[in-house]
Amino acid sequence: MSHDRMNETDDAALEALFAEARMAEADPVPEGLRARLLADAVPPVAKRSWWSRLGEMLADLGGAPGLVGVSTAGLAGVWIGFSGPGLTGDLVSQFWQGAATVSPTVSAWVEDGPLMAADGDLLAYISGEAE
Amino acid sequence: MISSDGPSDDALLEQYAQGDPAAAQMLVDRLSPRVYRLARRLLQDQAEAEDVTQEAMLRLWKIAPQWQSGGAKPSTWLHRVTANLATDRLRRRRGVALDSIDEPDDPSPGVVEGMMASDRKRALDEALALLPERQRVAVVLRHLEGLNNPEIAAAMGIGVEAVESLTARGKRKLAALLSGRREELGFEQ
Numbered sequence: 001m002s003h004d005r006m007n008e009t010d011d012a013a014l015e016a017l018f019a020e021a022r023m024a025e026a027d028p029v030p031e032g033l034r035a036r037l038l039a040d041a042v043p044p045v046a047k048r049s050w051w052s053r054l055g056e057m058l059a060d061l062g063g064a065p066g067l068v069g070v071s072t073a074g075l076a077g078v079w080i081g082f083s084g085p086g087l088t089g090d091l092v093s094q095f096w097q098g099a100a101t102v103s104p105t106v107s108a109w110v111e112d113g114p115l116m117a118a119d120g121d122l123l124a125y126i127s128g129e130a131e
Numbered sequence: 132m133i134s135s136d137g138p139s140d141d142a143l144l145e146q147y148a149q150g151d152p153a154a155a156q157m158l159v160d161r162l163s164p165r166v167y168r169l170a171r172r173l174l175q176d177q178a179e180a181e182d183v184t185q186e187a188m189l190r191l192w193k194i195a196p197q198w199q200s201g202g203a204k205p206s207t208w209l210h211r212v213t214a215n216l217a218t219d220r221l222r223r224r225r226g227v228a229l230d231s232i233d234e235p236d237d238p239s240p241g242v243v244e245g246m247m248a249s250d251r252k253r254a255l256d257e258a259l260a261l262l263p264e265r266q267r268v269a270v271v272l273r274h275l276e277g278l279n280n281p282e283i284a285a286a287m288g289i290g291v292e293a294v295e296s297l298t299a300r301g302k303r304k305l306a307a308l309l310s311g312r313r314e315e316l317g318f319e320q
Contacts, residue, residue, distance in 0.1 A: 010306035017255050017309070018274040024252055026164035033181045037163055037188050041155035043147055044196055 140205040141198070148195040155192070162206055163188060166213050172271045173217035175260045183220065187213045210276055214268070214286040221264050222288075258308040266301035273298050 029037070058067055138146070138154075140161065146154035166187050170180035190212055191205065198205070259267050268287060272278045273294075280298075284291045 010310055011302075013309070014302060014306050017251055021252055021255055021275050022277065026168040029163050029167045029184065030177075030181065033167065033184060034159065034163070036181075036185055037159045038156060040185065040189050041147070041152070041159060041192055043150040043152050043155060044192075 141200040144195050144198050144205055166209050169213050170217055173268055183216045214272055218287050258305050262301050266297050269294055269297035270301035
């Protein structure tokens with residue numbers, strides 16, 4: 001190289017250029033690049049505290065009323081398990097005394113019900129014979 | 132970096148990590164222009180500079196949840212990442228040893244032709260583009276980005292003495308490239 005040493009003037013000029021370049025504002029990035037950078041900048045899922053996660057779970061269940069319902073269902077399940085019911089009919093009987101003797105029975109209702117009406121209007125209506 | 136208005140870069144990065152998309156946008160607008168400028172100066176290629184900028188910012192997003200406020204500034208961290216990414220690309224691009232690059236004997240007479248006195252920034256960029264890549268990287272990191280020699284050595288994967296040599300040779304060449312136009316540069320003496 002023909003210039004082995006920089007003289008002071010060259011050095012001062014160069015330092016001034018460097019200083020000016022350091023202070024200069026950068027040009028804006030191309031719009032396409034900016035769009036890609038923004039697309040990449042998807043925020044991570046925010047870290048949530050134990051309480052906030054519990055609150056969200058409660059909200060999913062319907063809030064405090066939901067929690068009461070779930071608790072009641074759980075307690076009922078425990079009670080049913082301990083009471084050891086036999087047939088479903090027995091269980092119903094334990095809740096509603098006399099429920100097993102509900103009247104009219106299904107067979108009686110069918111025999112006496114409106115579908116067996118003498119004039120058959122309803123059947124005719126269903127089959128499209130009547131308007 | 133530019134943090135005189137509004138929250139600091141540290142605070143914005145913390146907000147981003149908490150899931151605030153507005154903080155991400157502010158960080159993009161604050162930090163990416165200088166990252167992009169550095170990448171362009173080092174690589175002298177717009178497409179590669181854009182890729183490096185995107186990769187550097189991606190790394191910032193990834194590290195955001197673990198970012199320790201009060202340590203290195205995000206802007207400083209980004210400069211080092213950008214310098215590393217750019218020098219990696221330069222290594223792959225050339226695939227030759229550090230000092231095997233021939234230097235031109237004489238400065239190109241056309242470097243600053245037509246240069247306006249008010250456009251010193253462009254003149255400097257054009258002169259930098261004529262430096263051998265290693266010299267350009269060392270000069271840019273040392274004199275335009277303010278990294279110290281050990282930081283540059285780490286970024287370039289070379290020794291501190293090699294950095295000093297590259298920087299000195301780069302400055303001499305820049306001075307030679309620009310010396311004939313000192314008057315137009317506004318540094319006549």
